[in-house]
Amino acid sequence: MGSQRSTTTSPSSIGRRTVLGASGAGAVAAALAACTGGGQSAQEAGGGGGGDGTLQWWDQFRPLTDTFEQDLFGPFMEENPEITVKRRQLAAADLGQALQIASRSDQLPDVHSLAGLDSSPAALVSDDWFQPIGEYADFESSEIADQLYDGIQRFDDELYTVPMFSGRWHENVPWFNTALMEKAGIDPEGEGPATWDELRDVTRRVMGGADTEGIFIPGQDPAYLNQLVTRLAQTAGAPGTIDWATGEYVQDSQPFLDVFEFLQSLLQDGLIHPSSPSMNPRDARARWAAGEGAIYPWGAWFIGGLSVEEPEAVERGISCWHLPGPEAERNPIYSGPSGGTFWVSADAREPEAAGQLLHRLTTRDFQMALAAAMDQPPALLDVIEEADVHPAYARCVSFFQDDVLISPVPESGTPGAWRVAAEMRDIRPDVGDLLQSMLAGESVDVAGELTRFTDELSKERDRAIEAVQDETDVDLGAWVFENWDPSRDYERTDYDAR
Numbered sequence: 226m227g228s229q230r231s232t233t234t235s236p237s238s239i240g241r242r243t244v245l246g247a248s249g250a251g252a253v254a255a256a257l258a259a260c261t262g263g264g265q266s267a268q269e270a271g272g273g274g275g276g277d278g279t280l281q282w283w284d285q286f287r288p289l290t291d292t293f294e295q296d297l298f299g300p301f302m303e304e305n306p307e308i309t310v311k312r313r314q315l316a317a318a319d320l321g322q323a324l325q326i327a328s329r330s331d332q333l334p335d336v337h338s339l340a341g342l343d344s345s346p347a348a349l350v351s352d353d354w355f356q357p358i359g360e361y362a363d364f365e366s367s368e369i370a371d372q373l374y375d376g377i378q379r380f381d382d383e384l385y386t387v388p389m390f391s392g393r394w395h396e397n398v399p400w401f402n403t404a405l406m407e408k409a410g411i412d413p414e415g416e417g418p419a420t421w422d423e424l425r426d427v428t429r430r431v432m433g434g435a436d437t438e439g440i441f442i443p444g445q446d447p448a449y450l451n452q453l454v455t456r457l458a459q460t461a462g463a464p465g466t467i468d469w470a471t472g473e474y475v476q477d478s479q480p481f482l483d484v485f486e487f488l489q490s491l492l493q494d495g496l497i498h499p500s501s502p503s504m505n506p507r508d509a510r511a512r513w514a515a516g517e518g519a520i521y522p523w524g525a526w527f528i529g530g531l532s533v534e535e536p537e538a539v540e541r542g543i544s545c546w547h548l549p550g551p552e553a554e555r556n557p558i559y560s561g562p563s564g565g566t567f568w569v570s571a572d573a574r575e576p577e578a579a580g581q582l583l584h585r586l587t588t589r590d591f592q593m594a595l596a597a598a599m600d601q602p603p604a605l606l607d608v609i610e611e612a613d614v615h616p617a618y619a620r621c622v623s624f625f626q627d628d629v630l631i632s633p634v635p636e637s638g639t640p641g642a643w644r645v646a647a648e649m650r651d652i653r654p655d656v657g658d659l660l661q662s663m664l665a666g667e668s669v670d671v672a673g674e675l676t677r678f679t680d681e682l683s684k685e686r687d688r689a690i691e692a693v694q695d696e697t698d699v700d701l702g703a704w705v706f707e708n709w710d711p712s713r714d715y716e717r718t719d720y721d722a723r
Contacts, residue, residue, distance in 0.1 A: 276574040276575065277574070278307050278308055278309055278575070279308075279309050279311055279574075279575070280308055280309065280310045280311070280335045280336070280574075280575045280578050280579055280582065281311055281313070281334035281335050281336070281574075282298075282310055282311065282312045282313070282334060282335065282336045282337070282567075282582075283312070283313045283314075283315065283320060283323070283324070283334045283336070283337040283338070284312070284314060284315075284320070284337065284338040284340070284567070285314065285315060285316060285317040285320050285338060285340040285341070286314065286338070286600065287314055287530070287533065287534070288526065288529045288530045288532070288533040288534070288598060288599075288600060289529075289595075289598050289600055290314060290533075291598075292594050292595060292597070292598040293312060294312070295594075296590070296591055296594035296595075297582070297585055297586070297591060297594075298310040298312065298582075300585075301581075301582055301585060305578060305581075308575065308578045310582070313334070316507070317340035317341045318341050319341070320337075320338070320340050320341045321340060321341020321342045321343065322341065324337060324341070324342060325342070328354065331572055333354075333570040333571075333572055333573075334570065334573075335569060335570060335573040335574060335575050335576070335578075335579045336567050336568070336569055336570070336573070336579045336582065336583070337567065337568065337570065338566055338567055338568075339568065343448075345646050345647065346377075346385075346386070346564060346565065346568070347376070347380070347636065347643040347644070347646040347647040348646070348647040348648075349568075350380045350385060350643075350647070351643075351644065351647035351648075352647075353571055354568070354570065354571060355385050355386075355568045355569060355570060355571055356385075356569055356570070356571045356573065356576060357383035357384055357385055358384055358385060358386070358569050358576075358579070358580035358583055359383060359384035359580075360580070361576070361577050361579075361580025361581055361584070362580055362581050362583075362584035363584075364384055364387060364584060364587070367387075367584065367587040367588075368587060368588075368589060368605055369387060369388055369587045369604045369605065371717065372388050372392070372562060372563065372604055373387065373388075374562050374634065374636075374637040374717070375636065375637050375640060376634060376635070376636020376637045376639075376640070376642060376643040377561075377562055377564050377565070377634060377636060377637060378564070378565050380643060381640075385565065385568060385569075386564070386565025386566070386567065386568050386583070387565060387583055387584070387586055387587055388562070388563035388564065388565060388566070388604045389563075389565075389566040389567070389586045389587075389595065389603070389604060390563050390566060390595075390600070390601040390602060390603060390604055391563055391601070391602040391603060391604050391605075391606050391625075392560050392561060392562040392563035392631055393560065393602065393606065393625050393626060393629045393631065394524070394525060394560060394601055394602055394625050394629060395452075395456050395524075395548065395558050395560060395625070395628075395629060396449070396452040396453070396456065396523065396524045397452060397453050397456045397457070397522040397523065397524075397548055398522065398523065398524060398525060398527065398545045398546075398548065398621050398624070399418075399424070399520055399521075399522050399545060399546045399547075399548060399549070400513075400520070400521050400522070400523060400527050400528070400543060400544075400545045400617075401413060401519055401520045401521075401543070401544060401545065401546065402437075402513070402516065402518075402519050402520075402538075402541070402542065402543065403541075403542030403543060403544050404516075404541050404542040405431055405435040405437050405516070405519045406431055406435075406519065407542075408434060408435040409430055409431040409433070409434025409435040410430075410434055411427060411430055411431060411434070413544055414544060417546040417547065418546060418549045419547070419549055419550075419553045419555075420549050420550065420551060420552060420553055421487050421549055421550065421551050423549060424549045425490070425491065425494070425496065428440055428491075428496045428519070428520060429494075429496065431519045431520075432496070432519070435519065437516065437517065437518055437519055438498040438499070438517055438518035438519070439491075439495075439496040439497060439498065439518060439519060439520060440491065440496055440497050440498065440518065440519075440520045440521070440522070441497075441498050441501060441504070441509040441512070441513055441518050441520070441521040441522075442488075442497050442498070442501045442509075442522075442664065443501060443504040443505050443506045443508060443509040444501050444502035444503070444504065444660075444661050444664040444665065445502070445503065445504055445505040445508075445661075446505050446506055446657075447655065447657030447658050447660075447661050448657060449506055449657070450656070450657035450658075450660040450661055450664075451655060451656045451657030451660075452657075453522060453660070454481065454484050454485070454488075454656050454657070454660055455656070456548060456558060457484040457487070457488075457548070457550075458478075458480040458481045458483075458484050459480075459556060459557070459558045459559060460548055460549065460550030460551070460555065460556055460558065461479075461480035461483050461484060461550055461551050461556065462480050462556050463475060463478060463480035463481065464559060464632070464711065465559050465632060467704060469632065469633050469704075469705070469706040469709040469715075470705070470706070470707065470709060471705060472701055472702070472703075472704030472705040473683070474679045474682050474683055474686075475679070476656055476675050476678055476679045476682070477672070477675040477676045477678070477679040481656070481675055482671065482672060482675065483551060485659075485660070485663070485671045485675075486671075487551070488660065488663070489663060492663070492664065497664070498512070498517065498518045500512070501664055502661075502664045502665045502666075506523060509521060509523075510523070510527065510530060510531070510535075511535070513538070514531055514534075514535035514537075514538035515538075516538075516541075522548070524601060525599070525600065525601055525602055525618065525621050525622065525625070526599070526600040526601055528543060528599050528615055528617055528618050528621070529598050529599035529600045529618070531543070532599060532615070539615065543615075543617050544616075544617045544620065545617055545620060545621050545624070546624075547624050547627070547628060548628070555628060557628065557629070557630045557711065557712070558628050558629045558630070559629070559630055559631075559632035560629055560630075560631065560632060561631065561632050561633075561634045562631060562634060562637070563604060566586075567583055567586070569583070587604070589605060589608065592604060592605040592608050593608045593611065593612050596608045596609050596612035596614060597612045597613050597614060599614055599615060599618040602622050602625060606622065606626070609622050630711075630712075630713065630714050630715075631714040631715055631716070632709075632715055633706040633709055633715045633719070633720075635703045635704045637717075637720055638703060638706065638720045638723060639699055639702075639703035640697065640699075641693065641696070641697030641698060641699035641703070642699055642703040642704075644693040644696055644697050644699070645686065645689045645690055645693055645699060645703070646689075648689035648692050648693055649685055649686060649689040650685060650689075652678060652681045652682050652685055654674070654678070655678060656675070656678065659671065659674050659675070659678075686701075686704075687701075706719075706723060707723065708722055708723055
């Protein structure tokens with residue numbers, strides 16, 4: 226059976242100026258109710274706030290429900306009794322659909338995350354989804370001020386968002402079931418795999434010794450698959466998707482080819498859970514929690530989500546390894562500075578309160594509470610030492626500090642680069658789509674398809690650069706960082722020294 230590829234919505238298709246295909250207020254209400262499950266329109270559900278002191282907040286962070294209610298909204302409403310915060314939590318895909326429909330009908334909430342929108346923040350800023358927040362609070366004096374970057378949180382010298390999480394992380398921590406490892410006679414921490422071959426070996430052993438499946442790779446989410454390939458390619462020596470020394474896209478380079486060969490070998494050897502092609506990441510988490518398989522590469526939030534929804538899986542035993550590479554000596558994993566998690570919509574009814582609420586995300590007290598929720602590591606990483614976290618989470622964050630370096634970001638080095646990012650259209654099938662097809666049993670010309678993708682992506686960037694010349698002066702040099710040192714973080718001062 227062919228793979229079921231998810232579709233990516235282009236920036237132009239989700240802008241507020243786009244006409245909704247099924248016209249009329251009734252169609253909008255029905256569609257939004259279907260997305261939110263509330264059985265009422267966003268207006269009836271309080272969407273947008275109406276300037277009556279109600280601040281609407283939408284996000285996908287179910288494990289952070291108590292953290293938001295107790296450590297963010299509660300204290301804020303005590304100090305601002307004229308404001309009532311109403312939160313709606315949705316699964317990421319449902320949230321993206323609800324936001325698109327709400328945008329078209331001018332019913333966006335005051336504050337929302339970007340989950341499920343499949344569009345870059347730059348594109349959404351360009352399409353007038355958001356408004357600046359700098360005038361509402363003193364963000365420049367906060368403890369995260371050194372993490373505010375042009376083209377990430379600032380656009381055209383206006384601050385739109387703040388980082389809630391650290392940039393020092395990756396999405397594919399190999400989490401494992403310690404009970405299954407011990408049942409198979411494996412010392413789960415003493416025998417941590419440093420290489421791909423060692424991962425293959427320990428997977429075989431736990432499958433045979435504990436009568437379980439091996440590795441979960443949820444095949445219904447091309448974005449997850451794209452991240453997995455990219456992170457594994459970095460362990461094989463790739464800088465990421467771009468070679469910062471030359472500015473060239475490198476998805477057709479040897480490290481990416483090596484990753485596909487490695488994953489194909491896992492598939493052929495039966496080491497990947499056989500139902501992976503039909504799973505999304507949350508499906509895989511539930512089945513991992515049920516003990517169906519031993520290993521699942523996902524983000525730091527894995528243990529936080531389990532603690533809320535499947536706590537028995539945490540009690541049974543959980544830990545993690547470094548992400549292994551082809552050789553025992555680890556190559557760095559590169560991540561850009563953390564972007565903004567929450568944004569204030571252009572039509573927010575309570576923008577001042579919304580901006581002040583986002584400022585609270587940067588405080589040490591909230592960052593401490595965020596660490597305790599064990600989601601993505603907080604922007605202030607040092608609070609982990611004081612926070613009440615599971616040892617496996619602390620271990621995960623310590624691995625990030627060992628393994629992850631901060632990479633350059635073109636949008637921060639060249640003011641006009643974010644406009645290019647906003648203009649660029651998706652090229653499909655992409656790397657995640659190719660892996661999705663491979664997991665589904667399709668024959669894939671990996672080398673040929675990666676070459677095609679890389680070439681088309683380069684051409685699309687050239688086209689986007691040309692398209693924005695009336696707005697800004699930018700060229701391919703925006704993607705070249707000759708002073709990039711692969712062995713250290715690329716810091717804010719390095720942009721001025723290019």
